[in-house]
Amino acid sequence: MNEPEPMDRAEVEACLKRAGLSLSPAEVDGIHQVSGHIRAALRRIGTAREMGTEPAMMFRSPES
């Protein structure tokens, strides 16, 4: 299986830091190495969509 290219390591470190996580360099390495799969998933979902696909939160009227 071809491994997708990882995200930029500095970007991975920044994301982990923003979340308040303190990881060892080895743990950051592991997450960095697999990060390409996350980026591939994000590319797959990141296309233009119709307004009808908004995740709706609504009250139902008593008549419905």
Next chain:
Amino acid sequence: MIAAPAQLPTIAGAARLIETRAMSPIELTQLCLARIHAYDGKLNSFVTVTEEHALAEARRAEAEIAAGRRKGPLHGIPVGLKDIYSTKGIRTTAHSKILADNLPAEDSTVWAKMSASGAILVGKLSTHEFAIGGPSFDLPWPPARNPWNTAHFTGGSSSGSGAAVAAGLVLGATGSDTGGSIRHPSALCGIAGVKPTYGLLSRHGIYPLAFSLDHAGPMAWTVEDCAILLQGMVGHDPKDPASVVVRVPDYRARLRQDLKGVRIGVIRHFHEADMPGDPEMARSVEAAAATMRELGAEIRDVRLPHLADFNACGLVIMLSEAFSIHAETFRTRFHDYGEFFRERIALATLISGPDYVQAMRMRRELTAKTLEAIKDVDVMIAAAMPGPAPKIEAVEKFGTFKRQTYALPFNITGQPVATVCCGFSGSGLPFGLQVIARAFDDATALAVAHAYERAAPWRERRPTLAS
């Protein structure tokens, strides 16, 4: 030489024995406990065995039944609960150091319903940590092992439930399914398992993984037993915001012996093209479709969106929601979680808010396309896993994110799925088949899976256990 404890009956069989007084709940519970003591040392399917509690409940069930107050087919039946189901005053750990001493103040709604139906709790079952972090060897309890070959993986995350049912240590168990966690161990352990329609069963008191994908459900040796368990678990619960008010049929009464007039769509492209599976497994799916045709079903192809679309969407939703649950504890106790859990969930930090919203929008598109595909059939069938259980040491920390699963699409759509054993590999490991129905037509998924199961020879095999 001490004789090995006898094999357990099915729930349906035990219910008949109890009803006719040919077996007492105490005898049945003692048999389960004897089998747990004899075999679980090599299977690790239990985190906690509730022996005294079980025997006390069995005595109470026996007295109630003797007094003519039998509640139904679950009365006096010993079961196990995945250890993310809260049990009042009984340790509920999620297989994690984080909750190692957690004593819940109340029962999960599903267990409260099962208990009210007379089911007896013999113990809490192993899981992947918080239903995703496994199989792990750095947790307070070892991972469950597959009874068909203990060198192999059970599937997860309801790993102990799959192992304990397949080994005949309990008659039934509960699982939870966020991306296949009932269906994967059901398939790899060769048992039946049901992921009901989203919203049918309450998740109140069940530790969440990803709220919009989480489902509770039953696991048992047969589909009929799953129907009995489901009946005892179902019902609206205002404590779960996703719980729906819906008319509940008699699932067991809706089971059928044939499939005359049933239109079945086969989702072949998942395992033939999108993520090719093991050829032996693919043949078992074709053989199952042929058996269904012999039972009277009309078989045709159906095509859903590409598996990679479902998996990308599900991965982003699952990680985001899971991280939102653990974020605070991660900041203070990151290394108290097991390596698999903490590093898998830390991947969520790479996902942004807009990414999550886009995934939820994609979910609506995928669901609409799936509902369109099932429009002209009554159920769909698909492989449950790409092949037989791998060796437990071969399971990769990030394997879940590198490979697609055939199960996750139906967490995204919320449709009911019954998983049933559909054969064995040359090495003697089971394969599983998914039977997928329309939302809230759980009864049809069960009925089709049951008809197939009765026509196939797979329930005649049991794993050979070493004590």
